[in-house]
Amino acid sequence: MGTDADRASFLAADLSTHDGVRDPAQRVLDEHDRVDALVHSTGVFTSQESRTADGLHPFFAVNYLSRYHLTQLLLPALRQAGRPVVVMMTAAVPPSDDTDFTRFPELAPFDFGHDRKPIQLANHHCAAHLTRTEPGLAAAVVNAGAAKTDILRIDPWYMRAGAKVLGPVLFDSVETSAHNVVDATRRDDWQTPLYWGNPRQFEQRTPIALNTTTQRLMDTSHTLTGA
Template sequence: MKTILIAGGNSGIGLQAARNLLVHGHQLVLLGRDPRKGEAALASFGTVSDRASFVTADLSTHGGVRDAARRVLAQHDRIDALVHTTGVFTFEESRTADGLHPFFAVNYLSRYHLTQLLLPALRQAGRPVVLMMTAAIPPTDETDFARFPEFTPFAFGRDRKPIQLANHHYAAHLTRAEPGLAAGVVNAGSAKTDIMRIAPWYMRAGMKILGPLVLDSVDTSAHNVVEAVRHDDWHTPSYWDKPGRFEQRTPIALNAVTTQHLMDASRTLTGA
């Protein structure tokens, strides 16, 4: 039985991945911002809910990440897999308490920060796994990181790609820095989840009309995460581009100088 932590596991794709992993007999720790959703998620597990727990966490701030890591480490000295499915979807210019844009803080930096803080527990596993869920962003060096990490003012069309792509660089960094650890990035696909509630009205309207024709099921979007946690024979670091197709993956090969630059900036921001 593996102990698996899913950040964002109280809703959407993370919750579906949790359900599927519980079926396979694993122990789950879910992180989420809303305790009511956390309680509802645990209740939905039925007779296997005793193998799941929930930790309330605000992963949009440095303090919230540190508090979550402290509470998880107080309860678990070994974590076999850490899955990041948290995400925000916003076009607006706004800042967290740390002066960062929420899209950057949640969709990349909190993943780096939380993983770094949980490395002592991950190192206790035989082959620890770290997975990060993003939009469809293949690994490429053709990206401008000049605005990283401030992204001021935030412009979704310009800044989305480097923020999401930073997850690929972190997967590459983990593979080099942590022998025996497997890291990967998973395309979330286009499943209809709660993240769309803050999308512009025209996107919500389009999804309502075209959704039945173009959207993946939540189970399909969760498939590659579940399989990557369960199997130990995939190459690290890897990127899964096609939801539901675990065997179809691409090695992450990126410029090491750029990776180090992003990791140095992330360490400066978080202290981790």
């Protein structure tokens, strides 16, 4: 058995910008011919109005667009796997929820209450698109639950204070939040695309259906990233 250094490596990346996504993707492709599973767990939580270098809101850029972009760039390596898996971790937004995508992708000015759901649901559409266009690829969206991380670090002090007080009641452990993600990448007894809404129940899942909105969202994503 090898050491931890033989089994894992770390690449620092800023996934809030197009160039920030392209750089780690190229580094992965330079080092690996095959990628068996890609798990998108990076996320930000901010309700403030701000823009990335590409003119996009960071909540949109990181929590959805970087996932589409990075997956597209790594497809050559994913296609070399026997059953490649792409998993996107999101908040609890079932694929059956209807929403308004007319503000995509500008989302200006950013309205967290209005824009959060369509950004999260875009992950479902991406999963549906991947399974339609990439034969043999399994794609899923997983509600990670309220994982005990430092995701609120850039939010107002009162939100951070509330999370600290209520954390023991509200937050799941990282192990609980990762449960369905790990099973989805290691098991092949599920049909794709799927959504896991309960972090503790792998057998409770909802099919993700492709609809006419999906192609428009993917076309927009392609236009933004070039991928």
